[in-house]
Amino acid sequence: MLHKLAVFLTSPEKWGTLLVLGAVTLLWALAIRRRGARLPLTRDVVTDVVYWLFYAAGIFTLVGGTRVFLGAQAALHRIAPFLELNLVRDKPWWIQLLAVTVVFDFFSYWWHRAMHGSRLLWLVHRAHHSQTDLNPLTNYRVHLGEMFGRGLVLMFPAAVLGANAPAFAAAIWLQTGLNTLAHADLDWGYGGARFLVVSPMHHRVHHADDARSQRNYGILLSAWDYLFGTLTPSFERPERFGVSGEAIPRGFLGQLVDPLLVGYRRLRNNVRPTPAPALVD
16 A cells, blocks of 8 residues: 555656646745735635645545545446547547547536535535635645545546546646636636636636626636536626535534535435525526
């Protein structure tokens, strides 16, 4: 187990991800200081750091996360080998990178919408929205159940595309850079690129403590929100971030067990989940 962890921490994919994350975090810190604000150092930000350590420092791998995905891949190979089309396996690297980025983000967009549209899935996704001080590491505030769910969903397009490892690694680096910036709470709109790429202004609206949280579901590409009518008409900075009206623990462990406790209480009290909030025009 420790050997696998050492291999994980020293892999080119992991070093590349750490370098991208470090560069983005430094850029964010410089931008915050330039506008005369103080860097946030709150309990909620510390929780984001714990999430990052859990996923990026190999703890997730150590407790068996990778083993679950490898087992699921083996099961997919046995049950549905017809999915393994390897459509881009022999294509140039840039075609593989483009295919992985676009197709994965398409599936991620609909998975994200499902997390908001289902009260059951919302129980695990609301931890991500509980942050009231957006910062780059908020990108890692993802419940374990959500991490597994999205990973399993993305196995299907991964099997169909069959891209090489370098293409997957480059896609992860690109996603790390843009996703961490998207959570940076900066007044950056990316100009004309806003029609394609999720910017900090685009995504921070999604974290608003108001009805706009039911908009702007794009993870990496904002184009899906334009195409499927989920774009917010207002990009003004929200007065508050977070989730109102719901008691969500602030610490990592509390958020980890929260969906189980809430689900148990609902079953014990025979409480049916209320419908998820609809999109607001």
